[in-house]
Amino acid sequence: MECEKPREKMLLDGAQSLSDRELLSILIGSGIRGRPVHRLAQELLDAAKGDLASLSKMPPEGYALVNGIGIAKAVQISAALELGRRRQVSAKVRNRNEIIRSSKDVYDRLVLKLADLGHEEFWILLLRRSNAVMSEVMISRGGLTGTVADPKVIFSKALAMRAAGIVAIHNHPSGNSNPSRADRELTKNLQWAGKMLDCPLLDHLIVAGDDYFSFADAGEL
Numbered sequence: 001m002e003c004e005k006p007r008e009k010m011l012l013d014g015a016q017s018l019s020d021r022e023l024l025s026i027l028i029g030s031g032i033r034g035r036p037v038h039r040l041a042q043e044l045l046d047a048a049k050g051d052l053a054s055l056s057k058m059p060p061e062g063y064a065l066v067n068g069i070g071i072a073k074a075v076q077i078s079a080a081l082e083l084g085r086r087r088q089v090s091a092k093v094r095n096r097n098e099i100i101r102s103s104k105d106v107y108d109r110l111v112l113k114l115a116d117l118g119h120e121e122f123w124i125l126l127l128r129r130s131n132a133v134m135s136e137v138m139i140s141r142g143g144l145t146g147t148v149a150d151p152k153v154i155f156s157k158a159l160a161m162r163a164a165g166i167v168a169i170h171n172h173p174s175g176n177s178n179p180s181r182a183d184r185e186l187t188k189n190l191q192w193a194g195k196m197l198d199c200p201l202l203d204h205l206i207v208a209g210d211d212y213f214s215f216a217d218a219g220e221l
Contacts, residue, residue, distance in 0.1 A: 006023070010026065021045060025041040027077050035068045039068075053116055057118045059078070060075045085116065100127060103214035115209050120170055121140070122139045122148075122169070123138050123139065124139060124167065124169070126158055128164055129164040131165075131202075135161060140153075158197075158199050164199065165199060166201055168187070171207040172206055175208050178213060179213055179215070183204075183206065184220070187215050187220065190204065201221065203215060203221060
């Protein structure tokens, strides 16, 4: 049975001993008349089907739909989940491989930035001839169904940094990693432009949660 006083439990046994509901109860702080805090926490989890990754994708307005969670508490919850995500990114940055040897290296490098987003973002990795990463550059940010990635913008960044090659990466918030017709057309355009400018497109990854698609691995580059 869960402790009715999660703060005291946390102080005695550490944060790791608390359930997701207890941790959310601490973030929410207090309930309202007839709706204790642990009930609000459970309703918040139920809204995300018990999945913290799904919960982290919700905007503060989504949390505020639970009766008893105002916008101030919703913002507080959103901030806490974002801190947790950034902690993961920070740890990943310290441990990541600066030499790109495979599509998995690219995925591991950017998954924490892209996997949980509710909108599309398009990034490129600029590489040296040794495939060492020079820079990560966000090209565009869009909506749920797409974002604009202009080859002229992409290669202007690459040429300005004198990159020897690039890897393109974008996410699919839908969770489906399969490339669309537009994804394939963009990849062909980037491949052609890279050949003309002697700055080849080495791969294009589509990140979809725990899954990804690599054009290079699929033999489409």
